[in-house]
């Protein structure tokens with residue numbers, strides 16, 4: 001029935017002010033209002049329709065994306081949207097496109113690594129989209145190991161130019177989004193060669209296509225790399241390949257904030273650390289953490305609403321069957337994901353602050369917090385994307401068979417999301433960077449330089465190595481100090497144990513390689529501690545609205561205790577807790593699930609997602625799932641005719657043959 005809210009009874013159970021929770025989720029009233037306005041603008045515009053996407057062949061799909069991206073740009077200009085509004089609008093269009101890389105990497109690379117003069121020249125062109133850019137770093141043979149890139153940029157002092165060249169097949173650029181068919185320019189990463197000597201990897205602005213007819217410029221070979229995982233999904237993006245045959249660019253197109261090359265071909269290093277060449281990746285990793293909470297919350301919203309609609313077993317006297325959300329097993333799989341979505345939201349908010357802080361310091365030539373910013377962005381990118389990718393797949397399973405339908409929205413969400421575990425740094429490679437930072441911190445303990453920021457707990461290492469958990473009853477696990485100490489002791493002990501094992505190797509690099517699996521586990525423990533502690537910090541803030549803070553306390557409990565339960569091996573092996581205390585944590589967790597249950601629907605309503613953005617019949621706001629599934633089935637092109645194409649050619653002769661066999 002039109003207009004009926006099938007989840008109304010669920011919504012009546014809510015114990016908190018959902019409107020206020022929407023503000024908490026958005027980050028501020030202003031952000032909420034902008035998001036809400038942009039989401040509705042996109043949802044109400046038929047050009048942004050996306051339910052047909054999985055049916056389209058690649059060429060049509062790509063052209064459709066070009067149409068939407070161009071139309072979005074037109075609307076942004078017509079409505080004179082601010083940068084914030086424009087970025088929200090693009091995100092609600094919800095379709096990977098060349099614009100993601102233009103705004104998300106090309107522009108930030110010029111901003112972060114270009115001199116003032118270079119910014120003045122290139123940014124206005126990019127802001128007006130008079131040039132379209134991509135970020136061309138990865139090569140066919142080299143992705144994780146940036147120092148292993150093979151593309152060369154050789155300075156020619158005769159002409160005051162760099163010669164960009166791809167010396168081997170494996171040096172072909174491979175993967176950059178927007179490169180395959182659209183970008184006119186790229187920030188290309190290459191090995192700088194001056195007078196026959198190598199000077200490491202640097203970024204160069206290179207024009208790739210003519211601004212007149214879009215043809216590749218002389219010496220440039222460029223194409224799309226082909227279909228990727230899933231239908232629809234990331235295939236809207238033209239990830240590309242690119243080869244250079246001695247392509248010449250003016251000297252001033254090397255991004256020169258970190259190092260400058262003079263007219264006579266000498267390199268001048270500024271005070272800026274060389275790692276700032278990697279600055280765009282740090283920026284994007286930070287945004288990926290914020291995006292993880294969005295992707296996970298979408299999947300959880302779908303799975304939660306559908307779990308309240310779906311009923312299986314337990315009917316007595318002809319009454320309705322049990323809502324699957326009432327099964328404890330369903331709760332123990334779903335509610336930790338719900339809590340993780342909120343946890344990632346808050347840690348993402350904090351990471352954005354950290355990034356802004358480090359950027360301001362860098363501008364004042366204070367580089368002291370750069371190593372921590374690198375470790376936090378790398379580690380949290382790795383942790384949150386891994387959990388989110390697994391969480392989307394778990395949400396699909398939580399929806400049973402119907403979760404496998406494209407119309408559930410989950411298969412496409414998964415296919416679009418999973419590469420986040422790989423791009424911007426493979427998750428294992430990034431966790432090893434965190435481990436390197438942890439080992440360095442442990443080795444410097446006692447040097448008189450106290451660890452600060454997210455690593456400051458290491459300053460209490462003696463206490464953390466000796467303390468024992470004081471929990472006596474399940475309710476004691478609700479005490480934030482008990483939980484924090486447990487996570488700190490676990491992280492500290494795992495790091496120290498790795499450092500002790502490492503010290504037995506005469507060659508530290510060999511030891512690091514040998515122990516790398518243990519080191520990744522220690523890094524994960526450290527990153528989980530950051531998320532838990534940032535959730536507790538959020539709860540210290542003034543949070544208005546009836547029952548809002550209480551719900552967040554419950555979710556924080558679910559987040560931390562489900563991790564404690566899942567990783568109880570770590571907590572037991574490091575002798576911080578006893579098996580009895582582990583069991584009490586699990587008892588408390590079960591109790592918390594019961595407290596989440598009546599509020600579950602309202603907690604996902606607080607994400608404020610439109611049905612358009614969710615793109616899921618199972619997750620639609622009114623819960624009217626079955627008629628919508630039935631109607632959607634009829635819209636499938638296969639159902640355009642009763643007798644399928646191919647009947648005469650294949651099915652009929654087959655059946656005829658069966659008939660002949662039967663007559664024999």
Ligand SMILES: CCC/C=C/C(=O)SCCNC(=O)CCNC(=O)[C@H](O)C(C)(C)COP(=O)([O-])OP(=O)([O-])OC[C@H]1O[C@@H](n2cnc3c(N)ncnc32)[C@H](O)[C@@H]1OP(=O)([O-])[O-]
Nearest residue numbers: 137143144145146147275278281282370374423424425429
């Ligand atoms: C929408 C999707 C679009 C996708 C786009 C893409 O995927 S784009 C492509 C994305 N591609 C990728 O993401 C590729 C991933 N790979 C990489 O980022 C690098 O190759 C690496 C970090 C793995 C190794 O780096 P390396 O070989 O240079 O060296 P090393 O390990 O020997 O470390 C030396 C020192 O540098 C430090 N340090 C390192 N990074 C940073 C940083 N960002 N900041 C600050 N510091 C940093 C490190 O801590 C260490 O410090 P220490 O101990 O001396 O005090």
Ligand SMILES: Cc1cc2nc3c(=O)[nH]c(=O)nc-3n(C[C@H](O)[C@H](O)[C@H](O)COP(=O)(O)OP(=O)(O)OC[C@H]3O[C@@H](n4cnc5c(N)ncnc54)[C@H](O)[C@@H]3O)c2cc1C
Nearest residue numbers: 135136137138142143144175176177419422423424425428
């Ligand atoms: C959808 C998508 C979009 C992308 N967009 C861009 C873009 O716009 N621009 C761009 O430049 N690049 C882009 N990339 C490339 C991306 O950044 C790389 O794929 C990524 O950095 C991983 O590198 P790799 O492919 O070399 O993986 P590999 O390093 O080859 O990884 C293979 C395996 O080896 C393991 N491994 C590697 N090194 C180590 C180690 N030291 N220790 C232990 N294990 C290790 C990894 O964990 C992984 O299991 C994109 C990739 C994808 C999938």
